[in-house]
Amino acid sequence: MTRAYIPQAAYLIASLLFIFGLKRLSSPRTARSGNLVAAVGMALALGGTFLLPHISHFGWILLAIAIGAVPGWLLAKRVKMTAMPQMVSLFNGMGGACALFISLGEWFKMPVITLRGLHLIVTRSFGECFPMLLGVVFGSVSFTGSLVAFGKLQGLITEKPVRWPLQKANNALLFAALIAAAGAATHRQDQSFWIIALAVAALTLGVLQVLPIGGADMPVVISVLNSCTGLAAAVTGFAMHNMSMIIAGTLVGAAGSLLTVLMCKAMNRSLAKVVFGSFGLAPAAGAAAAKSDQIMREIAAAECAVMMGYARKVIIIPGYGLAVGQGQHLVHELEELLEKRGVEVKYAIHPVAGRMPGHMNVLLAEADVPYPKLLDMEEVNPEFDQADVALIVGANDVVNPAARTEPDSPIYGMPILNADKAKNVIVIKRGRGAGFAGIENSLFYNLKTRMLFGDAKKALQQLVTEIKAL
């Protein structure tokens, strides 16, 4: 009697801990403890589940947990900070697949009554089927979608938007097939063919929806898929009548959706454009042709060092190129050297610098850059006027003036860092190619811009050496 209440009490406390944990996660001072609080909630919910009456197969359960926990722990501990976004995507996909398998498991658990030796399958009502069908769809889409996003960020699949003829018609057709399969599965619950067909259609949809989206939009995609898995957890909670799953899943679904909206705002992209339109198709062609007669002006590291060493104020704009080049620590060293010489150094952090909002802050924090030196876009933009040098390290689209001036540009309207307002601009860049979004950047051809070509780490190393020698 009382034993039946223990799991329920555990679920209740776990749900409260999830809410409390999320709350703490949204403030810098309490964030780490918030994560811990949520983890305790998870442990509690799991422990409560073990105490459910009539549960069995403990050996198998513990074995499965061990099989999942070891690689999960190792992956999470070993992954480099730069690869964090795809790692989140990968774990998200695992959650989606989990919801898919649960929904299938629930589906195949046919309610059977035995009458005079005959086994009769009791047909579920539509209301009972619906959450399971949704669980299959949401779980499948976020599973394959996340894997494609992972592949794109990891460089296993091209980051360029993949396009093929009749794309939208195909997707619409697939969507219709999805609904048809769901209807058929409800109607013929004795045939497992239809539920499998539904899963296959949803798995395909996940792939086809994410493939056409360019790498620059992946953070938004991951955020959408994150809330999709949250919803998958919630609907499977409905199917299983499990409160903690409903609450935790819905919390994530809602918080994830809000987060997606916030990210889109930061990039000035509407969600519909991210999902249905893509960067870097044809629009930049005209602009690129117009600029082919312009030249980029190269500069040597020694000259850069002089410019920066005798400047009053330097603003560093770090981009993803810095992160891939593992140059965070060097940039910090450079900053300290300049500060010692009396130069004021600030970092300008675009909301979507790196690959996800806040990613760059994490990377610079890893290199012990003092927190007050990291300025938001709104804070730093008025300061460019007074800056002698804007040093752009591996950033491109976030400083592209086309966002302000060229209405045809795909990034027109995106808030950018006004690096072009600084007296001098130095760009550290690997090559002459276009950026992540595949758009030409007129700032690189600007008269006051000097290009220092090379890998971020090597270029920074040269700068540090030269400044030391000043």
Next chain:
Amino acid sequence: MDAIAMIYIFILAIFTGVEVISRVPTVLHTPLMSGANAIHGIVLIGGVIVLGFAGSNALIGALGFIAVILGTLNVVGGFVVTDRMLEMFKAKPSAKKTEDK
């Protein structure tokens, strides 16, 4: 459990989810997404229930077994990755202290 009650909870949870993170600074977007990612690992519980009540049905047992593995990956990986990210934020005050000394 009553379907209506579940729908009530669903709707209230939506408002809670939005309200709770509505004032998050941009700096924390990535860790927050990662933390939320770990929390939807609650599907693990569903996997445990499917496997734990599979009885002698091998198909359902297998589905539950795979679900538990995947759910655990989500939970463990999610929380550990988030902790590593947030560890970086914590590193700063201590670094400052050493500078002060």
